[in-house]
Structures are given as structure tokens and as C-alpha cells.
Amino acid sequence: MTILGDLLSTIFERRYRTAAPDRRDNRPMEDLVSSLVGTAGDVTGLAAASTLLQRFQEMEDSDKLQFFRHLAHDMNIDPAGVRTALDAYEASPNRKTYTAFMAAVEPKRQELIRRLNQIPGATEQLVRMRADLLRLGGADPELQALDQDFRHLFISWFNRGFLVLRPISWESPAHILEKIIAYEAVHEITSWEDLRSRLAPGDRRCFAFFHPSMPDEPLIFVEVALTADIPGSIQDLLAGDREPITATTARTAVFYSISNCQEGLARISFGNSLIKQVAADLSAELPGLKTFVTLSPIPGLTKWLSAEGIAFQDADPKLLRTLAAYYLLSARRQDGQPVDPVARFHLGNGALVHAVHAEADTSAKGRAQSAGVMVNYLYDLGKVAQNHDRYAAAGEIAASSDIRSLDAAAKKLDLREAEAAQQA
Incomplete structure (x- = not known):
């Protein structure tokens, strides 16, 4: 602080x-x-x-x-x-x-x-x-x-000038830790031991914004994993038997959970400032970090596929990745914005759609909302301003060549017959 x-x-x-x-x-x-x-x-x-x-x-x-x-x-x-x-x-x-x-x-x-x-x-x-x-x-x-x-x-x-960024660790006061458990909205924290595995190891970090007039109430927090490479599975990232790495050897910072805590502050934006501030602080602490990405859910995917009449229940991993890439890049609302709310958030921050992964979240919630698919949004700190400007001005979505190839492949298919075409 x-x-x-x-x-x-x-x-x-x-x-x-x-x-x-x-x-x-x-x-x-x-x-x-x-x-x-x-x-x-x-x-x-x-x-x-x-x-x-x-x-x-x-x-x-x-x-x-x-x-x-x-x-x-x-x-x-x-x-x-x-x-x-x-x-x-x-x-x-x-x-x-x-x-x-x-x-x-x-x-x-x-x-x-x-x-x-x-x-x-x-x-x-x-x-x-x-x-x-x-x-x-x-x-x-x-x-x-x-x-x-x-x-x-x-x-x-609640503008950024009044907010205080605080690290949350296993040594933080119990009443704050209890609220982290209660407010976690992306990947449920099932026990104190589960929380400890996210906070205590040297390759794990958590940061929260507080307002000075609400010192005991986090407004928003982000959980970060320090890894060697870009991950493609939340199960692997949070595995209880995983072997922690030394923070100084990490090359990637993974924002795998961002949770807003106060319902009364809905539509008051904190996430953009939080991610960029945490990335800057981690860069200063660990100069070896070169890559900043998310491992994010795609909460609207299965709902959109079902509404469009697109079969996906028995789709193989390649088809699921193809459908997810098309959904993220080409599925738009009437106002031209992406359908997916998490995509709107990260793209509005200037992130790039980097990769999609099948079988990335095998929990009941993950399968229900996105058939188990997750996405990496890449925060290239040298390009986020440029990406944001293009997205804000023309709705242009920054994406990797792999994502664009998958999107192009989806457009060549009759998506309602995509499952049969893939199996053939």
C-alpha cells in the first residue's frame, strides 16, 4: 500500500x-x-x-x-x-x-x-x-x-483516486478471508484449506480494492497464479497436489478469478483499474514476468448455442473450440457488442482473445455455462490502449491468428449441422 x-x-x-x-x-x-x-x-x-x-x-x-x-x-x-x-x-x-x-x-x-x-x-x-x-x-x-x-x-x-489496493494473503485478518470465501463468484472456494491453497503458496497472489470509508469490505478482488506457461485448464491450475514453483522463475501471471463484491456498486467499474494496477505491481516485484493473461469462463456460450439451434452436447474438443471462437468474435448483440459479458469486459480493457481450450472447466458450472470451454485473454501492456481504442471506436476485436482461423472455419460451416460435419 x-x-x-x-x-x-x-x-x-x-x-x-x-x-x-x-x-x-x-x-x-x-x-x-x-x-x-x-x-x-x-x-x-x-x-x-x-x-x-x-x-x-x-x-x-x-x-x-x-x-x-x-x-x-x-x-x-x-x-x-x-x-x-x-x-x-x-x-x-x-x-x-x-x-x-x-x-x-x-x-x-x-x-x-x-x-x-x-x-x-x-x-x-x-x-x-x-x-x-x-x-x-x-x-x-x-x-x-x-x-x-x-x-x-x-x-x-468510488473513483480510482480513493481506492486502496491491498494484497490478501493467508496472514490477512480472518474476517477479510471469510469475505473472500463468501464473495468468490467464479470458482467456488469450498473450504479453508481450499482458500489456503490459493493464498499461501509462493506462486499465488490475491489483491483487492478497498475504499477508506469501508475498510473491512473488499469492493473487488483478483486471484493470480504465477506459472511458467499460459494454462489451458482450471483443474490443473487449482489442483491440490500440484507442485508450486518459485515466484522468481515464473514467466506468466494468470488472472483466473475476478469477483465483484458489492451488489450496491453494480455498474461502477473497478476491474480495468484493478488488472492494470496489479500487472504493474507484479512487474515491479517480479521483473521476469513477461506475459499477463486470464483464464476466463465463457458464461453465455451454451445459452447462445442453444438459442441458435446449434448442436454442441456431443461435440468433440476441436468443434467446441471452433464454436467458442466464433461465439467470441462473431456473435454480436443488436448494439454491435459481443454477446458474452466477460468478453465485453476484457475487450473493453484492451485485451486480446488469445486462445480457447476445451475440457478446461469440467465442473458442473463450467459444463453448464460453456460446455467446459475457457478462454485466455492476453493483456499486452504495450498494446492495451491501442486495442481499447479500436474496440471502442469500431468494435474491432483484437485476436490471435489461431482464434481468427477457428472463427473463419466456423463461418464455412452450417453451424446447425456442424456436429455432423465434424464427425464426417
């Missing part, structure tokens, strides 16, 4: 005295909201904020939904006021009219969220509040608009 990171943690981890929730304050939540937004006094405001946050935590889902609808409808912008303020600014653009326009276009609920965040520990509570909003809001347009206000503020509060 950097000196600046230590300083930020020290500052934000301080616990200041504040007014406790007033259990005698039985006003409706709507009145508490109005009081908090309308108050000018710090003590009164902090007491109202504490009470509101405590009451929200104790609510049933139906009451939480009613609270969200109040914020969405009654604390929204006033369209007529916005038009009036815009007309005034257009007629005379100056500081006064611009300030009035900015005040008009910002809904009062944004100020409410800011004032709630004045309470020590409130950031974590607000993240959980947004998780409830995402869970309960569904497709309600007004609640989706409310979520945009949460997301707008969270993007600022």
Missing part, C-alpha cells in the same frame, strides 16, 4: 462522535427526508440522518419500496423549473443563471444522499441501500431514474 493509501485509510477510518438515532422520533420517513434536506444545522441534520438510516435498515421490503417511490416521485426535478432556468441562461449566460440552472436540473434526492453520507459509516449503508433499490426496483422507469442518481454519486465517491 502506498503512503497516500495509508494516509487516506487513517483519515477515513477515524470514528467521530455523532448524534445517535433518536428512537423517540416517530415521524414518517417522508417527514424525516424533508427535515434532513431542509435543515441548515449540523447537529439537527446528523440526528435526522442517523434516524433515517437506522429506520431504513429495519424496514420490510414493502416499506423500502414505498420509500424509494417517494424519492423517485416527490424529490424529482421540476421540468417547468428546468425550462425556465434554461431560458434564463440562454438569454443571459453568466454565473448566476448557470448556478440557477444547475440547481434546477439536480433533483433534491441527490442532496439527500449527500447529507446521509455525512454520518460515519453511512457510505457502506448507502451501498446496501442501492442494492435494495436494484433488487426491488425491477423495470420501474422512475426507480431506474432514481438509481441513476445513486450511480452518479457513487462514481465520484
Whole structure:
């Protein structure tokens, strides 16, 4: 951790005295909201904020939904006021009219969220509040608009400048290790011994981003294997009887699991910064590392193949690799983006589709989501910016010659008859 990171943690981890929730304050939540937004006094405001946050935590889902609808409808912008303020600014653009326009276009609920965040520990509570909003809001347009206000503020509060990168090791505090087990979303950690095998050996690393106001809650973490070559099987990579290598002899860093931890921070991007920061730190620690790759799942493959009517259940390894390459490079959504969510993430970061491997994940989950196929995304640190720009501007996917050959072979087949053609 950097000196600046230590300083930020020290500052934000301080616990200041504040007014406790007033259990005698039985006003409706709507009145508490109005009081908090309308108050000018710090003590009164902090007491109202504490009470509101405590009451929200104790609510049933139906009451939480009613609270969200109040914020969405009654604390929204006033369209007529916005038009009036815009007309005034257009007629005379100056500081006064611009300030009035900015005040008009910002809904009062944004100020409410800011004032709630004045309470020590409130950031974590607000993240959980947004998780409830995402869970309960569904497709309600007004609640989706409310979520945009949460997301707008969270993007600022959780920007890279505030995040602290911490290594996670077998010696890390138990409560942090428990959360790594709970939050692992790619390859389940089945026991403490399983966790130990991922953290304790000298050729294994784990890193997590933390926010100084949530020092005990990882936001996202990545598990890394240091290897001699690029792996093609998660079973081999995580085998309990494997022989560890000396970290200084490793030539490849494999990002084999990236897990977002906080549902309330959905669509707040951390992964790009995490991978690049970890790659830079590992390069400084181990100059012998030359290659940075992932060993990633392809979570949408079997669903897409089934929807397209493409037979794959009894396909041989070569055909599975062909289908996977076609899916990653050529299967697109209506907006032109790749169908696969993991592909969108890594390609958006500037990675290259390097190789696909059959029988790479033989777990029940791996077979269900991708017929056991996995993919290596290569992070060439000298080309990620160029790859990102081409992908962002024209949807151009960087891929190895092997992947392109497999994709081209797939296009020559009638994929719905691909299994028969392969067997013939």
C-alpha cells in the first residue's frame, strides 16, 4: 500500500462522535427526508440522518419500496423549473443563471444522499441501500431514474483516486478471508484449506480494492497464479497436489478469478483499474514476468448455442473450440457488442482473445455455462490502449491468428449441422 493509501485509510477510518438515532422520533420517513434536506444545522441534520438510516435498515421490503417511490416521485426535478432556468441562461449566460440552472436540473434526492453520507459509516449503508433499490426496483422507469442518481454519486465517491489496493494473503485478518470465501463468484472456494491453497503458496497472489470509508469490505478482488506457461485448464491450475514453483522463475501471471463484491456498486467499474494496477505491481516485484493473461469462463456460450439451434452436447474438443471462437468474435448483440459479458469486459480493457481450450472447466458450472470451454485473454501492456481504442471506436476485436482461423472455419460451416460435419 502506498503512503497516500495509508494516509487516506487513517483519515477515513477515524470514528467521530455523532448524534445517535433518536428512537423517540416517530415521524414518517417522508417527514424525516424533508427535515434532513431542509435543515441548515449540523447537529439537527446528523440526528435526522442517523434516524433515517437506522429506520431504513429495519424496514420490510414493502416499506423500502414505498420509500424509494417517494424519492423517485416527490424529490424529482421540476421540468417547468428546468425550462425556465434554461431560458434564463440562454438569454443571459453568466454565473448566476448557470448556478440557477444547475440547481434546477439536480433533483433534491441527490442532496439527500449527500447529507446521509455525512454520518460515519453511512457510505457502506448507502451501498446496501442501492442494492435494495436494484433488487426491488425491477423495470420501474422512475426507480431506474432514481438509481441513476445513486450511480452518479457513487462514481465520484468510488473513483480510482480513493481506492486502496491491498494484497490478501493467508496472514490477512480472518474476517477479510471469510469475505473472500463468501464473495468468490467464479470458482467456488469450498473450504479453508481450499482458500489456503490459493493464498499461501509462493506462486499465488490475491489483491483487492478497498475504499477508506469501508475498510473491512473488499469492493473487488483478483486471484493470480504465477506459472511458467499460459494454462489451458482450471483443474490443473487449482489442483491440490500440484507442485508450486518459485515466484522468481515464473514467466506468466494468470488472472483466473475476478469477483465483484458489492451488489450496491453494480455498474461502477473497478476491474480495468484493478488488472492494470496489479500487472504493474507484479512487474515491479517480479521483473521476469513477461506475459499477463486470464483464464476466463465463457458464461453465455451454451445459452447462445442453444438459442441458435446449434448442436454442441456431443461435440468433440476441436468443434467446441471452433464454436467458442466464433461465439467470441462473431456473435454480436443488436448494439454491435459481443454477446458474452466477460468478453465485453476484457475487450473493453484492451485485451486480446488469445486462445480457447476445451475440457478446461469440467465442473458442473463450467459444463453448464460453456460446455467446459475457457478462454485466455492476453493483456499486452504495450498494446492495451491501442486495442481499447479500436474496440471502442469500431468494435474491432483484437485476436490471435489461431482464434481468427477457428472463427473463419466456423463461418464455412452450417453451424446447425456442424456436429455432423465434424464427425464426417
